[in-house]
Amino acid sequence: MLRQSIKKSAGVHDDTTLLVGLDGVVVDRVELDPDGCRVLHLSTVDTPQGRPSCPGCGTPSSSVKGRVETGPRDVALPVPSRLVWHKRRWRCREPECGRSSFTESIPQLPSGARITGRLRDAAGAAVALGGRTITAAGRDLGLSWPVVSVAFVDRATAMLPAEPEPVAALGIDETRRGRPRFALDPDTGAFEQVTDRWHTGFTDLTGGQGLLGQVEGRASKDAGAWLAARTQAWRDGVAVVAIDMCSAYRAAVRAHLPNAALVVDHFHVVQLANQTVSAVRRRVTSALRGRRVRTGDPEYGIRRRLLRNREDLTDEKFTDMWNRLIDLGGPGHDILSAWIAKEELRALLALARTHPTRHQISTRLWAFYRWCADTAIPELHRLAATIEAWWPQIEAFILTGITNATSEGINRLIKLEARNAFGFRNPTNQRLRSRCASIRATGRPAKPG
Numbered sequence: 001m002l003r004q005s006i007k008k009s010a011g012v013h014d015d016t017t018l019l020v021g022l023d024g025v026v027v028d029r030v031e032l033d034p035d036g037c038r039v040l041h042l043s044t045v046d047t048p049q050g051r052p053s054c055p056g057c058g059t060p061s062s063s064v065k066g067r068v069e070t071g072p073r074d075v076a077l078p079v080p081s082r083l084v085w086h087k088r089r090w091r092c093r094e095p096e097c098g099r100s101s102f103t104e105s106i107p108q109l110p111s112g113a114r115i116t117g118r119l120r121d122a123a124g125a126a127v128a129l130g131g132r133t134i135t136a137a138g139r140d141l142g143l144s145w146p147v148v149s150v151a152f153v154d155r156a157t158a159m160l161p162a163e164p165e166p167v168a169a170l171g172i173d174e175t176r177r178g179r180p181r182f183a184l185d186p187d188t189g190a191f192e193q194v195t196d197r198w199h200t201g202f203t204d205l206t207g208g209q210g211l212l213g214q215v216e217g218r219a220s221k222d223a224g225a226w227l228a229a230r231t232q233a234w235r236d237g238v239a240v241v242a243i244d245m246c247s248a249y250r251a252a253v254r255a256h257l258p259n260a261a262l263v264v265d266h267f268h269v270v271q272l273a274n275q276t277v278s279a280v281r282r283r284v285t286s287a288l289r290g291r292r293v294r295t296g297d298p299e300y301g302i303r304r305r306l307l308r309n310r311e312d313l314t315d316e317k318f319t320d321m322w323n324r325l326i327d328l329g330g331p332g333h334d335i336l337s338a339w340i341a342k343e344e345l346r347a348l349l350a351l352a353r354t355h356p357t358r359h360q361i362s363t364r365l366w367a368f369y370r371w372c373a374d375t376a377i378p379e380l381h382r383l384a385a386t387i388e389a390w391w392p393q394i395e396a397f398i399l400t401g402i403t404n405a406t407s408e409g410i411n412r413l414i415k416l417e418a419r420n421a422f423g424f425r426n427p428t429n430q431r432l433r434s435r436c437a438s439i440r441a442t443g444r445p446a447k448p449g
Contacts, residue, residue, distance in 0.1 A: 016040070019077065022116065024106030025085065038081040044088070044104040052090055052104060055111060057097040058140040065101050073115040073142065075122055115143065123148045124155025128436040133420050149429070156432040160439075163230075164204070164212040166237040170260070171203035171407035172249050174218040175414050177430060178423060195427060200249075201414070201434075202226060203407040205242060210438030211410050214417045214431045220248040220255075241395075243403040244268040245390055249408035264393040265404035273342040276306045276383045280338040281306065283379070284331035298324045299335065306339050309346065315317070337375050341383065344368040349394075353401040361398060365391075413437045 016027040024045055031039040051060040059126035066089045074083055087104045108117045119141065126137040126150065138148040181195035196216040200223050203211055215226045227235065235257055242263045243249040253262055281303065285293045293300045302321045305313065312320070325332035348364040372384040387394065397403070412435045 040083050042085045056099040057094045059094040063091040065089045065091045078327050106190040120151045124151035127152040128155045167204045167207050169203045169205035169240045170243045171404045172198050173407040174198050175411040205406050211435045220251040223252035240402050260261045261396050262393045263396045263402050273345050276379050277306050277338045280379050281335050284334050288331045341371050341380050343369050352398045409436045
């Protein structure tokens with residue numbers, strides 16, 4: 001057994017006390033357990049006045065009632081250790097005070113605390129900044145799930161700003177959070193939805209703030225409520241808003257951000273064109289064969305090739321696809337026409353970030369419309385009508401080059417966070433986890449917790 005004796009007075013510490021690093025306590029002695037664990041026996045440093053004050057009324061006490069021992073949990077030291085704190089219990093002589101006695105405490109270990117503040121902060125930081133799940137952080141630090149969960153909420157709430165900073169470019173997109181939940185209304189006897197399956201997220205596209213906030217639902221009123229909660233100065237500072245081809249988001253932006261330029265992300269425009277190509281292929285295949293496509297059909301081997309960009313196809317693959325469609329006759333010509341329409345639309349979107357003139361834009365737009373109009377394919381007519389309805393927002397993308405890729409990337413992180421946690425039951429905590437994940441992705445330093 002190793003025994004050390006030191007003077008218990010303010011400002012006097014030996015190396016072992018410095019190693020523990022808990023202000024307000026000193027190490028009286030160190031014992032070695034049979035299992036090799038060091039037992040650090042602590043005592044409280046006397047204040048300069050020598051008389052601790054009651055936490056209830058603040059009256060200094062000079063009467064010791066007794067002594068107690070506690071075993072607080074702390075962060076891991078370089079060697080396996082556990083703490084034993086020998087505290088004094090003091091009497092409170094103030095008749096008006098509701099406490100008859102109190103024990104000594106330090107900032108890291110207030111009265112009633114069983115773990116140190118720095119261990120609690122380490123648990124919260126492991127989840128908020130380290131990307132650990134609550135279960136994994138609890139296992140690593142030897143804490144229970146509820147303790148780590150509360151520590152994370154405290155850390156995340158402290159480091160995330162209550163209000164987002166001004167942004168110049170705002171992204172709005174939805175992500176699915178899980179199954180909807182319903183509850184029985186006792187007044188009407190009908191089930192009402194209490195948790196939506198969708199979250200609408202608001203993202204800083206250029207400033208690095210990551211996910212600014214989320215609301216349940218993806219209707220116009222849901223997105224509009226979040227925008228309305230911001231200050232007028234904040235809303236006036238938004239110059240560009242990027243969305244997918246969602247009428248609900250467009251209505252919310254027009255109602256609350258009337259001066260912002262609305263941009264449709266080109267990814268969703270190309271996705272719509274690919275869906276049109278697939279719809280044409282399925283329709284003509286069904287009409288030609290009276291069934292779905294099967295292995296061995298000429299168009300089966302090229303179904304994925306039709307969704308690829310022309311520049312991503314080798315000359316050999318492109319020629320093979322072209323010849324297969326030509327050999328099919330009329331049905332193959334329809335599929336090929338839909339593919340060419342998609343490429344014409346992509347050529348139009350490719351003008352973004354090239355500083356195009358109005359003439360260049362109108363020339364390629366006319367080429368796309370003419371190709372769709374010269375065919376008798378109803379899917380291409382609907383595609384052209386959709387592009388016409390959203391043309392102001394598509395043109396804004398071509399002129400600004402701003403996309404909603406940041407929102408899409410954060411949505412991937414949100415789904416990964418939910419998958420690692422095996423799902424969330426609490427939407428509020430899910431939104432906190434999602435915002436923390438977005439800050440880790442952008443590398444933006446968080447506020448001190």
